[in-house]
Amino acid sequence: MKLYDECFAGLHEILKKNPAKKLVWPAVKWNGTDKNKIIFQSDAAFELGGANLPAISSVAFTDDPDLVPADEILLIGNDLADLNGDSPFARIAMIRVNEDEMGTGERLYQTIRRIEYARYHIHPEGYMMRISAFTHREAARVARDALAKGLSFAHVGAFLIEEYKKQPQVEAVKLLFVTADGFPYDTLEKVMEKSESITTALDHIMRDIKMDCRTCSLKTVCDEVEALCGKA
Ligand code: SF4
Secondary structure (H helix, E strand, O other), X not given: OOOXXXXXXXXXXXXXXXXXXXXXXOOOOOOEOOOOOOOOHHHEEEEEOOOOOOXXXXXXXXXXOOOOOOOEEEEEOOOHHHOOOOEOEEEEEEEEEOXXXXXXXXXXXXXXXXXXXXXXXXXXXXXXXXEEOOXXXXXXXXXXXXXXXXXXXXXXXXXXXXXXXXXXXXXXEEEEEEOOOOOOHHXXXXXXXXXXXXXXXXXXXXXXXXXXXXXXXXXXXXXXXXXXXXOX
């Protein structure tokens, strides 16, 4: 699964310059709610990626155990308890999959989609994700009472990893959260652009959307995706 290698190389560079700390896996699972329960502004302590602050979310797949050796939750910046107000935010999921199980063509497309959609299925109590599929922003509102009870990124990360791993193709997940001021959010966004391009290309190829490919800036990515899908 070489498609996302550029993303991993870029992430490696960013992590070299901005070391992340590894969070301890929570001893007790945080409570979840059935649906995305609304947290009103009056009950919120702060927002991650609110207003005009960075709110980046992306995903990269690999089958290489050197890139994603095991489940891990990483953090650059302050954990939820140490944030004093709205904060810039990024969440990147690096996912190791069993390539043979991913399939090709339509099956590959559906598998990638199902894994990406895990984020719509988690509802930790006191943590309301606000996802825009259109702008690719992922912000979150954090409730005051959840903070008082000790909600942390380790809890949210454990929820997400558990959800990703419900898909049989997923072997391990390295999850990175970022809240640091001064972090190069625009560089991270640029690095992960390739991941968004892959999703767009897959979407066009599988839905047979008729566009002028000769003038499309995603042509190179699209050719790589088509080769992987067995359509080239
Ligand atoms: S090259 Fe063609 S199919 Fe691929 S993303 Fe661009 S317009 Fe869509």
